[in-house]
Amino acid sequence: MKPADLYSLCPACPAGETYPSRPSHGHLLCRELSLTVEELVAQLLKEAQAQASAHTGQQVKDLVITVPAFFNQAERRALLEAAQIAGLKVLSLISNNAAVALNYGMFRRKEINATAQYLMFYDMGASQTTASLVAFQTVKTKDKGYSETNPQLTVLGVG
Missing domain, CATH: 3.30.420.40 (ATPase, nucleotide binding domain)
Known part of the structure; x- marks a missing residue:
């Protein structure tokens, strides 16, 4: 503005x-x-x-x-x-950090599989540091009778 x-x-x-x-x-x-x-x-x-x-x-x-x-x-x-x-x-x-992790996963969708991949994202600023532990893996979902395999992001912890 x-x-x-x-x-x-x-x-x-x-x-x-x-x-x-x-x-x-x-x-x-x-x-x-x-x-x-x-x-x-x-x-x-x-x-x-x-x-x-x-x-x-x-x-x-x-x-x-x-x-x-x-x-x-x-x-x-x-x-x-x-x-x-x-x-x-x-x-x-x-x-x-969850937004950064989501962006990371969207551009690496083909690399995500059924085996969980654990990553840490951190934000080091002038006054504090925040770290987030996340997991990426594919999961099977069923929607309207159709089964699909989709990537899933899980935030495991923030500190």
Whole structure:
């Protein structure tokens, strides 16, 4: 989201002039406008939606959001609320490492077989490191009377 988009919400506020209001409640006060963190994140999600729609040439309404493994339920609910404010349908919240593992498996589908393959994905950031142990293997599924063999990702642990 371009900074100008946020300030267009409150024409009385010059760009860059904001005042923290009730920081313990997570509000941003800009003279005549008070926004919650969820409302600010909703603006970011709307901009991401606009960019994705422009890139694909299709209307994007559904999304999967990646979250850090350390996010608690309140933080996850806040993201879901932000998406609802933005008018988006969240199909799932998925941890960052699980998303990386899913991407890994999608591009190596032919290498996955009935024998479980165990892999560790880690994210080493500036303030913390997160590791996830996952297993890939094929499983037989039955849908509408048809048997199929599909790859399956199982997250065994996160730490």
